[in-house]
Amino acid sequence: xxxxxxxxxxxxxxxxxxxxxxxxxxxxxxxxxxxxxxxxxxxxxxxxxxxxxxxxxxxxxxxxxxxxxxxxxxxxxxxxxxxxxxxxxxxxxxxxxxxxxxxxxxxxxxxxxxxxxxxxxxxxxxxxxxxxxxxxxxxxxxxxxxxxxxxxxxxxxxxxxxxxxxxxxxxxxxxxxxxxxxxxxxxxxxxxxxxxxxxxxxxxxxxxxxxxxxxxxxxxxxxxxxxxxxxxxxxxxxxxxxxxxxxxxxxxxxxxxxxxxxxxxxxxxxx
Amino acid sequence: xxxxxxxxxxxxxxxxxxxxxxxxxxxxxxxxxxxxxxxxxxxxxxxxxxxxxxxxxxxxxxxxxxxxxxxxxxxxxxxxxxxxxxxxxxxxxxxxxxxxxxxxxxxxxxxxxxxxxxxxxxxxxxxxxxxxxxxxxxxxxxxxxxxxxxxxxxxxxxxxxxxxxxxxxxxxxxxxxxxxxxxxxxxxxxxxxxxxxxxxxxxxxxxxxxxxxxxxxxxxxxxxxxxxxxxxxxxxxxxxxxxxxxxxxxxxxxxxxxxxxxxxxxxxxxxxxxxxxxxxxxxxxxxxxxxxxxxxxxxxxxxxxxxxxxxxxxxxxxxxxxxxxxxxxxxxxxxxxxxxxxxxxxxxxxxxxxxxxxxxxxxxxxxxxxx
Numbered sequence: 190x191x192x193x194x195x196x197x198x199x200x201x202x203x204x205x206x207x208x209x210x211x212x213x214x215x216x217x218x219x220x221x222x223x224x225x226x227x228x229x230x231x232x233x234x235x236x237x238x239x240x241x242x243x244x245x246x247x248x249x250x251x252x253x254x255x256x257x258x259x260x261x262x263x264x265x266x267x268x269x270x271x272x273x274x275x276x277x278x279x280x281x282x283x284x285x286x287x288x289x290x291x292x293x294x295x296x297x298x299x300x301x302x303x304x305x306x307x308x309x310x311x312x313x314x315x316x317x318x319x320x321x322x323x324x325x326x327x328x329x330x331x332x333x334x335x336x337x338x339x340x341x342x343x344x345x346x347x348x349x350x351x352x353x354x355x356x357x358x359x360x361x362x363x364x365x366x367x368x369x370x371x372x373x374x375x376x377x378x379x380x381x382x383x384x385x386x387x388x389x390x391x392x393x394x395x396x397x398x399x400x401x402x403x404x405x406x407x408x409x410x411x412x413x414x415x416x417x418x419x420x421x422x423x424x425x426x427x428x429x430x431x432x433x434x435x436x437x438x439x440x441x442x443x444x445x446x447x448x449x450x451x452x453x454x455x456x457x458x459x460x
Numbered sequence: 461x462x463x464x465x466x467x468x469x470x471x472x473x474x475x476x477x478x479x480x481x482x483x484x485x486x487x488x489x490x491x492x493x494x495x496x497x498x499x500x501x502x503x504x505x506x507x508x509x510x511x512x513x514x515x516x517x518x519x520x521x522x523x524x525x526x527x528x529x530x531x532x533x534x535x536x537x538x539x540x541x542x543x544x545x546x547x548x549x550x551x552x553x554x555x556x557x558x559x560x561x562x563x564x565x566x567x568x569x570x571x572x573x574x575x576x577x578x579x580x581x582x583x584x585x586x587x588x589x590x591x592x593x594x595x596x597x598x599x600x601x602x603x604x605x606x607x608x609x610x611x612x613x614x615x616x617x618x619x620x621x622x623x624x625x626x627x628x629x630x631x632x633x634x635x636x637x638x639x640x641x642x643x644x645x646x647x648x649x650x651x652x653x654x655x656x657x658x659x660x661x662x663x664x665x666x667x668x669x670x671x672x673x674x675x676x677x678x679x680x681x682x683x684x685x686x687x688x689x690x691x692x693x694x695x696x697x698x699x700x701x702x703x704x705x706x707x708x709x710x711x712x713x714x715x716x717x718x719x720x721x722x723x724x725x726x727x728x729x730x731x732x733x734x735x736x737x738x739x740x741x742x743x744x745x746x747x748x749x750x751x752x753x754x755x756x757x758x759x760x761x762x763x764x765x766x767x768x769x770x771x772x773x774x775x776x777x778x779x780x781x782x783x784x785x786x787x788x789x790x791x792x793x794x795x796x797x798x799x800x801x802x803x804x805x806x807x808x809x810x811x812x813x814x815x816x817x818x819x820x821x822x823x824x825x826x827x828x829x830x831x
Contacts, residue, residue, distance in 0.1 A: 358523050359556040361543040363570035363621050373569075377560050 217436075223429035243426035253415060254431065261412040264329050265394040271334040272341045272390045277383065279338075280345025281375070285354070298342045301335060310403040317404050324408035332400035337390035344389065348382020349375065381449045388442045395438060472499040472657035473534050473547065473624030475520065480529035480539075482512075482519050489515045491681045492529065499624075502651055502658045504672035508704070509663060512681040514629060517661045521550050521627050533625070549618035550627040553634065555610045557602040563589070563613055564598040570621035588616040591650075608639040615647065619654070626651065628660040632667060644671055665705065669693070677701050699749060702820040707749035709796045711771070711814070713821065717743045724816065727792035729771040733816055745824035752797040754818045757787070760809040771812040775804055 223229070224243065226236030247254040279298070283291055301309065313332060317323040352375050360370035376383070398413040406414065412431055419427040475497040482490040490512050497503055505513040518524040520531060522543035531539045538546045549570075557566050567588055568581040576584070582598075589595050592612040597605075602613060611631060618626060628647070632640045648671050651658045662668050668675055669689040677684040677692060677700075684704075685697040696702035703710075714725045721734040722741050726748075733741070762770050773791030780786070784799045791812050798812065 353554065353556065355552050355554055355556040356558060358521075358543065359550070359552060359558075359617075360569065362521055362523075362548070362550045363617065363623075364544045364573045365569075366544060367542075369573065374558055378558070 220429045220432050223425045224433060226426060243430060247427060247430045253410070254412075254427065254434075257410045257412050257415040258434065260326070260410060261395055264326055264333060264409075264411060265391045267326070267330045268333040268337055268394040269387045269391050271330060272337045273383065273387055275334075275338060276341035276345045276386060277376075279342045280347075280383075280386075281349045281371070283342065283346040284349035284352075295343075295346075298339055302339050306336075306399050307403075310400050313400070314403040323404055324406070326405075326409055329401050329405045329409050329411070332404050333394040333397050334390075336397065336400060337393050340393065341386040341390045344386035345379070345383055348379040348386070351382070352378045385442075385446060385449070388438075388445060392438055392442055395435060471622070471624060471655050472501070474499045475625065475657065475659075476530075476532040477516075477520075478530045478532070480516070480519065480531065481527040482515055482524055483527045484515075484524075488527075489681050490519070493683060495676065495683065495686070497625075497657050497659060499657055500655045501674060502648065502660065502672045503674045503676060504660045504662055504668035505676050505678060506662060506665065506668045506704075507678035507684075510680075511678040513661045513663075513678045516678070517550075517627055517629055517659060520546075520625075520659065521548050522546050547623060548625040548627055549621055549623035550629060551611075551614050551618050551631045553630040555614040555631075555634075557610055557614055557617070559601075559603050561602065562598065563594070563600050563602060563605075566602055566613055567616045567620050569617065574621070584620060585616075588620050592616050607635050608643065611635060611639075611643060612646075615650070619650070624657060626656045626658045628658060630661055630663070632662070633664070640667075647671065677704060679704075696749075696820050699747060699820075699822040699826060702749035702822070707751050707820055709750050709752065709755070710794055711748045711750070711792055711796065711819075712794070712824070713746045713748050715741055715743055715746050715821075717741075724769065726769065726771055729769050729792075731767065731769045731816060733767060741821055742823040746821050747824050748814075748819040748821045750814065750819050752786075752799060755789075755796055755798045755812045755814045757789075757798055757800045757802075757804070758811040758813040760811045762811040762813065767816045769814045769816055771814065773810055773812050775806055775808045775810060778804070778806060 222236060225239050225241060227240035227242055228238040229236035249255070279294070283294055286294070310332065314323060317328045322328045356378065357370050357375050360374045361367065365373065395411075396413060397411075398417065401409065401411050401414060402417075405411065410418075412435060416428050416431040416435070419425075419431065475495075477493055477495040477497075480490055480493040480495075481488065493516060505516060507513045515524055519526050522538070522541060522545075526539045529539065530537045533547065558569075561569070564582070564585050567585045568576075571581045571584055585598060586595070589597055592615065594609060594612055594616070597609070597613075602610060605613065614631070631647070632643055635643060644667060647658075650656075660668070660671060673688065674686065675689055675692045676686050679700050685692055685701045687695075687697075692701065693705050696705055696707070711726055716723045716725075721732050722738040723730060723732045724741075725731075758770060760772050771791045773789040773796070775787050776790045776795060777788035778785055784801055785803055787798045787800060787804065789796045789798050789810060789812055796812060804810070
């Protein structure tokens, strides 16, 4: 009886695992297949001719893909710098402030997420056009930073709130100025959370489509825009390869979170 | 601990607190505290939670803004100064050691801020660690230390900067009982050797009495009594202090002042008192506070002899904590705790023999606040 029950449980578990793997890995396998399919048409279930021609095309130094990858990374780095420059002081203030000021600022930072992004970006694009910065990297960085701040301020506030105030006071007590205490005690202790928020902003920027489309096109071409153009042009191979490249940083980020972020910081996100 | 650290006797600083008022969000926590700390003294701030003792300590250290009043250290009012400019070192209840630093970095932090060289810091920290019995622990992570070791590192970090004043915020409350006893003696010995002015906050009466030269009993943001441990224990200034210092038995008394003598009554029991002891007693309704070891059991019809009061009562409960029996006796409408070597059955009628000179008697109107 017990053996039958445990056998049944094994079968159910295996089935659940297979279903999970299908939903998670299925689309990825499809991407991987498309990236190496040189010829693939109906009614064939699998590519007819395999090859790395499109990989070579994408990674060719003169190719669009490398240029837009460079643009994407450059924009993402600048976005992280802008977002951290704002979210470190803002997160610290939010972590140490008392309600209701805390709630007010939190809502202020979350507000951009409350409206449909297209409606916002079309107005932003108009404003940027009027002041003449439309189609510049600077404009795209601004849009990405505004979007990333929502998360980075939130995560930074959680990271700072997880640092016991007594640790800071102990430094002040034996002679550290407020700034010195912040840079030697509070910031290093909050660093894993801050770095995580930076990576998150980086990924969000790398991934961002709508805002870039409205304020960057046609002068600024990032990887998602390239992917969009390739997919619209029916070039599924280039689209798949671009998508796979976009996936790499996300996976690295998950590994980092798993390895470095303490549970008590994660628990304070949104608290 | 090695005695090799040079004695710096008399390096403590004096603190004078005048009319100190502190409020949190509109709620007054300290109502005008006046207190002097002489150089090299060890003062314990004692009180139940919420009495303001921690707030007083934190306003000394500058962590809590002062609403009004002054804190004079070395002839200078520091009440408006930030924590880093006050020359006081604090040991926190949570130790507040920095988990991203080693023992060396923790203890050396204050020295580094003062521009000491790497070699000077290493030498000083090494000296501090051998002083604290932690030689060779420089490169340990503080997260890898036991509670007692963390406590020592926290103490070392505070002492490394040669402070004139050492503030101790319940530093022993997170340690287990055995290490706590050891640390009491160690902290006291270090304070004596270095001649520091120490201010220690605790809710543990025994800890305060064994460590400090002077107790400050606090009650609801006021000072209830200041005195040596003996003074506070034997001559409590108020019903609250008596109760807080362990006189938990309460007996209502009715006192009649007569010609040269005083008659005291409780329930059916009477006694008379004359002379000096009688002169200090209040007139009218009063409450007597006394410890568990004051009353003794006697026959229920025993005769009151001399200055004892014999109150008839009934045994209501019995416990055996070891060596003696502990009884709850119902007498004069109250439950009184009495220890006795003999075993008695519940419901037995007994007489409670209470020596009058060991009672702390306060007028009922005053005592009512604390009871």
